[in-house]
Amino acid sequence: MNTLEFTTTLNELVTRETTHQNLPVPVLVEKSLTRKEGILTSTGALRATTGKYTGRSPEDKFIVEDASVKKSIDWGKVNKPFSPENFDKLYKKVLQYLGTKEELFLFKGFAGADQEYRLPIQVINEYAWHNLFAHQMFVRPNETELASHESQFTVVSAPGFQVNPADDGTNSETFIIISFEKRIVLIGGTEYAGEIKKSVFSVMNYLLPEKGILSMHCSANVGNEGDVALFFGLSGTGKTTLSADPNRRLIGDDEHGWANTGVFNVEGGCYAKTIDLSKEKEPQIWNAIRFGSVLENVMIDDDSRIADYKDSTLTENTRAAYPVDAIPNIIQPSVAGHPNTIIFLTADAFGVLPPISKLTKEQAMYHFLSGYTSKLAGTERGVTSPQATFSTCFGAPFLPLPATVYAEMLGKKIDQHNVQVFLVNTGWSGGEYGVGSRMNLSYTRAMVQAALEGELTSVETVVDPVFGLHIPTHCPGVPDQVLQPKKTWDNPEQYDIKAKELAAKFNANFEKFKSVSSEITQAGPLA
Numbered sequence: 001m002n003t004l005e006f007t008t009t010l011n012e013l014v015t016r017e018t019t020h021q022n023l024p025v026p027v028l029v030e031k032s033l034t035r036k037e038g039i040l041t042s043t044g045a046l047r048a049t050t051g052k053y054t055g056r057s058p059e060d061k062f063i064v065e066d067a068s069v070k071k072s073i074d075w076g077k078v079n080k081p082f083s084p085e086n087f088d089k090l091y092k093k094v095l096q097y098l099g100t101k102e103e104l105f106l107f108k109g110f111a112g113a114d115q116e117y118r119l120p121i122q123v124i125n126e127y128a129w130h131n132l133f134a135h136q137m138f139v140r141p142n143e144t145e146l147a148s149h150e151s152q153f154t155v156v157s158a159p160g161f162q163v164n165p166a167d168d169g170t171n172s173e174t175f176i177i178i179s180f181e182k183r184i185v186l187i188g189g190t191e192y193a194g195e196i197k198k199s200v201f202s203v204m205n206y207l208l209p210e211k212g213i214l215s216m217h218c219s220a221n222v223g224n225e226g227d228v229a230l231f232f233g234l235s236g237t238g239k240t241t242l243s244a245d246p247n248r249r250l251i252g253d254d255e256h257g258w259a260n261t262g263v264f265n266v267e268g269g270c271y272a273k274t275i276d277l278s279k280e281k282e283p284q285i286w287n288a289i290r291f292g293s294v295l296e297n298v299m300i301d302d303d304s305r306i307a308d309y310k311d312s313t314l315t316e317n318t319r320a321a322y323p324v325d326a327i328p329n330i331i332q333p334s335v336a337g338h339p340n341t342i343i344f345l346t347a348d349a350f351g352v353l354p355p356i357s358k359l360t361k362e363q364a365m366y367h368f369l370s371g372y373t374s375k376l377a378g379t380e381r382g383v384t385s386p387q388a389t390f391s392t393c394f395g396a397p398f399l400p401l402p403a404t405v406y407a408e409m410l411g412k413k414i415d416q417h418n419v420q421v422f423l424v425n426t427g428w429s430g431g432e433y434g435v436g437s438r439m440n441l442s443y444t445r446a447m448v449q450a451a452l453e454g455e456l457t458s459v460e461t462v463v464d465p466v467f468g469l470h471i472p473t474h475c476p477g478v479p480d481q482v483l484q485p486k487k488t489w490d491n492p493e494q495y496d497i498k499a500k501e502l503a504a505k506f507n508a509n510f511e512k513f514k515s516v517s518s519e520i521t522q523a524g525p526l527a
Contacts, residue, residue, distance in 0.1 A: 008092060008095055008096055008099065009095065010095060010124075010154065010156070010184075012099075013095060013098055013099065013104060013124060014106055014122070014124060016104075018102060018103045018104065019103070019104040019105070019106050019124070020103060020104070020105050020106065020131075021106045021107075021108065022106070022107060022108055022109075022135075022141075022146060023105065023131070025132065025135065025136075025291075025292040026292075028105070028128050028129075028131055028132040028135065029046055029132065029291070029292070031105070031128035032046055032048070032127075032128040032129040032132060033046075035127075035128055037127055037128060037129045038129050038294075039300065039305070040305065041289075041295060041298075041300055041305050041306070041307050042304060042305045042306045042307070043289055043290050043291070043293075043307075044290050044291030044292075044293075045289050045290060045291065045292075045293040045294065045295050045307075045320070046129060046132065046292075046293070046294050046295065047294075047295040047296075047298055047300050047307070048129045048191075048193075048294065048295070048296060048297075049191075049296075049297050049314060050190075050191040050192045050193070050296060050297055051191050052190075053174065053190040053191060053192040054192060054296075054297050054314060054315035054317055055192060055194070055315065055317045056192065056194055056195060056198060056397070057172075057174050057176070057190055057192070057195070058078070058397055059171050059172070060170065060171050060172055060174040060175055060176055060189075060190075061078075061080065061176040061177075061199075061397075062080045062081065062082035062170075062175070062176070062177045062178070063079050063080070063081065063082065063177070063178050063179075063180070063400060064081075064082050064083075064084055064087045064177060064178065064179040064180070064181065064182075065081035065082060065083060065084065066084055066179065066180065066181035067181075068180065068181050069180045069181065069206075069400075072400075072401065073206075073400050073401070074399070074400065074401055074402040074403070078396055078397055078399070079400055082169065082177050083169060084179075084181075086168060086169035087177060087179055087182075087186070089168070090163065090168050090169075090170075090175070090177070090186065091156075091179075091182075091184065091186060093161070093163075093168075094156060094158050094161055094186060094188055095156070097158055097160075097161045098124070098126060098156070098158055098161075101126060104124055104125065104126065105124070105125045105126075105127070105128050105130070105131035106122060106123070106124050106125075106131070107122065107123045107125075107131050107134040107135050107138070108120075108121075108122045108141065108146060108149045108151060109121060109122075109134075109135075109138045109139050109140050109141050109149075109268070110138065110139040110141065110145075110268075111138060111139065111153075111200050111203070111204055111266055111267070112139065112204070112257065112264060112265075112266055113139055113252075113264045113265045113266075113267075113268070113333045113334035113335055114257070114259065114261075114264035114333075114335050115333075116259075116261075117208070117211065117213060117257060117259060117264065118139065119152055119153060119203070119204065119207060120149055120150055120151050120152045120153075121138065121151055121152070121153045121154070121155065121200060122149075122151040122153075122154050122155070123138070123154070123155040123157065123196060124154065124155070124156055124157065125157045126157060126158050126159060126160055126161075127157075127159065127191070129193075129294060130157055130159070130191075130193055130196065132292075132294055133193040133196065133197075133294050133321050134155075134196055136268070136269040136292065136293070136294065136321050136322055136323045137196070137197050137267055137268065137269040137271060137321055138200070138267060138268050138269070139265075139267065139268035140268055140323075152183060153183045153184075153185070153200070153203055154183065154184050154185070155185040155187065155196055155199060155200065156184060156185065156186050156187065157187045157188075157195075157196055158187065158188045159187070159188065159189065159190055159191040160188075161188040161189065162174075162188065162189045163175060163188065163189065172189070173189040174188065174189035174190045175187070175188050175189060176190075176195050176199055178199060178202060178203060178400075180203075180206060185199040185200070185203065187199065192296075193294070193296060193321065194271065194296075194319070197267070197271060198397070198398055200266075201215075201217070201254075201255050201266065201398050202398045202399075202400060204255070204257070204266055205395075205398055205399050205400055205401070205406075206400040206401060208257050209401060209405055209406070209409065211259075212259075212260070213257045213258065213259045214257065214258040214406065214409040214410060214413060215255075215256075215257055215266070215406070216230065216232065216255070216256045216257070216258060216393075216395075216406075216410075217232065217234075217254065217255060217393070217394055217395030217398060218230045218231055218232045218233075218239065218254075218255075218256055218394070219231040219239040219240060219242070219243035219250075219251075219252060219253045219254060219256075220243065220250075220251035220252055220256050220263055220265070220336070220339075221243045221245055221248040221249060221250050221251055222248060222249050222251060222331055222336045222337075223247075223248050223249075223452065224247075224248075226336075226337060227340040227341070227452070228251070228262070228263060228336045228337055228338065228339040228340055228341075229243075229248070229339060229340065229341045229342070229343065229452050230256070230263070230339045230341070230342045230343065231243050231343050231345055232342065232343070232344045232345060232368070232393075232394040232395075233344065233345030233346065233347075233373065233394055233426075234347075234371075234373045234391055234394055234395070235273065235317075236273055236347060237345040237346060237347045237373055237426055238345050238347075238426045238444065239253060239254060239345060240253040240254070240270060240271075240272040240273070240285065241272075241281075241282055241285070241441070242343075242345070242426075242444065242445070242448055244282065244284040244285060244327060245445075246283075246284065246329065247449075248329070248452075249329045249330055249331040250324065250327050250329065250330045250331070251263065251264075251265050251330075251331055251334050251335075251336050252265030252266070252267055252270075252324060252334050253267075253270040253271070253272065253324075254266075254267065254270070254271060255267055258338075258339070258409075258413060262335065262336055262337040262338050263335070263336055263337075263338070263339060264333075264334060264335045264336075265324070265334030265335070267324070268323060268324055268334075269321060269322060269323045269324055270285075270288070270320075270321070270322055270323075270324055270326075270327070271319055271320075271321050272285050272288075272319065272320050272322075273317065273318065273319060274289075274295070274298060274307075274309050274318045274319060274320050275309060275310075275312060275316050275317070275318050276309060276310055277309040277320075278309070281441060284327050284328065284329075285320065287326075287328075288320070288322045288326035288327055289307075289320050289322065290322075290326070292322070292323070292326075293320055293321065293322040293326065294320070294321040294322075295307060295318070295319070295320050296318060296319040296320070296321070297314040297315050297317070297318050297319070298311075298314075298318045298319075298320075299311035299313050299314065338413075338417045338419075339413075339417065339419055340417075340419065340420065340452075341419065341420050341421075341422070341451060341452050342364070342414070342419050342420070342421045342422070343421075343422050343423075343424050343448060343451065344359075344364075344367055344368065344394065344421070344422070344423045344424065345373075345394075345424050345426055346372050346373045346374075346423065346424070346425055346426070346427060347373050347374045347425070347426050347427035347428075348372070348373075348374065348425045348427035348428060348502075349374035349387070349388055349427055349428060349432060349433040350388065350428070350432050350433075350498045350499070350501065350502045351427065351428035351429055351430065351431050351432045351433070351435070351436040351485065351489075351498065352432075352466075352485055352486075352495060352498050352499040352502055353423070353425040353427070353467065353469075353485065353502075354423075354425060354464060354467075354469055354471045354483065354484070354485055355424065355425050355429065355439055355443065355444065355447060355478070355482060355483060355485070356422055356423070356424050356425070356447040356448075356451065356456075356471075356472065356475065356483070357422065357423045357461075357464070357467075357469035357470055357471050357472075358420075358421075358422055358456065358461060358469075358470040358472065359421040359422060359423055359469070359470070360470075360523065361411070361414055361415065361421075362519045362520050362522075362523035363421075363423075363468070363469070363523040364410075364411075364414060364421040365407060365410070365411050365516070365520045365523070366510070366520050366521070366523040366524050367423055368393055368394070368407055368410055369392060369393065369403060369404075369407050369510070369513055369516070369520070370390055370392075370506060370509060370510060370524070371390055371391040371392045371393055371394045371395070371396060372388075372389075372390050372391075372506065372509075373389060373391060373394070373427075374387060374388055374389065374427060374433070388502070388505065390505075390506075390509040393406045393407065393410075403513075404513070404515060404516065407516075420451070420457075422451045422456075423469065424444065424447060424448065424451075425439060425485075426438075426439050426444055427439060429482065429485065429488050430488040430489060430490070431489060431490070431494075432498055436488070436489075440482075442477075443477070443478045443479075443482060446475065446476060446477030446478050447475050447477075447478055449477075450475050450476055450477075455475075455476060456472050456475065459472045459473065459474055459475070460472070460473045460474070461473065462484075465526065466496075466499040466500060466503050466525055466526060467499070467503065467506075467524075467525045467526070468523070468524070468525060468526045471483055471484065486499075502525075503525035503526075506524050506525050507524060507525060510524055
């Protein structure tokens with residue numbers, strides 16, 4: 001019998017000689033190749049495939065229903081309860097399973113770039129490439145920080161371990177379970193590395209508000225004058241693409257905290273979608289995919305090892321993970337002042353929302369709580385084409401607390417710092433999905449630039465008769481007709497039908513927010 005089978009505690013796993021701690025990137029790459037976990041591409045990036053699961057598995061995510069969190073968690077479809085007894089049993093099984101492995105990989109680092117608010121974490125992995133992913137995605141410690149590092153939360157990742165749902169209380173062979181009491185995230189049955197990243201974000205979304213810090217699913221950058229912009233939106237709406245602006249410095253591409261001193265990146269890396277990636281449209285992301293980066297489920301030519309970013313054979317949700325300093329114009333550390341501009345990104349599959357509109361404070365709160373977008377193909381298991389959805393605060397899958405907690409914090413900060421808010425549609429124009437076309441990226445960039453530079457402040461606006469949004473009549477670099485969605489449709493009557501259909505969905509969705517003020521409720525669609 002393998003003597004490692006007797007290893008049953010986390011501390012034993014972490015401290016044993018065959019658990020490799022904070023290996024350098026070249027060694028992790030070598031380990032991954034030796035273990036046949038991936039291959040090198042022509043640029044030196046490591047390509048790995050994730051098998052059955054090529055996106056998040058939200059139906060398999062749970063929070064342990066411990067007494068200490070029972071009253072504060074927003075229990076429901078997103079935050080499904082898991083019994084403490086089942087967690088303890090499953091936790092022991094996973095540790096026993098990992099104990100049979102000849103070698104494991106440990107990363108110690110931080111979630112949060114601001115030293116005052118960061119969370120010391122450790123990630124223990126069955127796969128070397130998953131540990132490389134963790135190394136690139138989280139904040140990496142220097143030698144002094146590593147020597148004094150004391151983890152306050154641990155991610156235990158065992159993709160090769162599958163449960164029996166009938167015995168273990170899960171929905172399938174896959175599980176992502178957070179125990180706030182034991183400070184453990186347990187992941188198994190899925191090789192999709194994104195579960196590691198998003199589980200830590202969920203943890204921060206619980207811990208940061210306790211400290212009076214707004215946790216946000218957004219990207220952020222800063223201009224030469226110190227002006228900060230936030231970009232909210234679900235996966236695939238353009239957060240990474242639009243925040244990677246050659247004329248602005250990147251703070252982070254996905255997850256941030258907003259404290260009394262300003263904003264800070266929760267992560268130390270970027271996790272960009274790569275489907276249809278091109279050097280011409282997204283040069284910063286293209287150039288970041290080099291040695292040390294991880295490519296997930298990207299098709300590679302067997303002979304040349306050149307990546308084919310147009311090939312969606314495995315999934316539409318192809319990804320690249322790389323450290324934030326792979327982007328040339330970043331701010332280090334990833335900390336900046338208070339935002340001047342907030343942009344809500346939505347990929348409207350109905351094709352009826354304006355490409356850009358100015359929001360009042362009440363409209364900003366309405367659309368933040370609504371979080372309307374379309375789930376894009378591949379971002380979740382079973383999603384193969386865009387689906388209209390409402391994701392509260394543009395990040396409902398990762399919010400353990402009631403949505404109004406985050407919304408009220410945002411509203412106070414908008415008032416306190418006089419922030420300008422815009423709604424930008426990166427989705428469809430000229431018709432709904434299947435009829436119209438995706439919004440021209442160059443137009444979107446021009447609109448975002450105009451918003452950030454204050455060029456839309458004094459521009460005349462018209463009020464959309466259905467949604468009540470204030471649409472600029474002119475924007476530099478964008479044809480005026482494009483700004484008015486109805487004018488881009490060949491069939492105006494069909495536009496009216498679809499606009500009213502979407503408005504009805506907004507209104508039906510917002511009925512669940514009974515506690516908000518009438519001013520916010522009335523800031524929604526007029527029809």
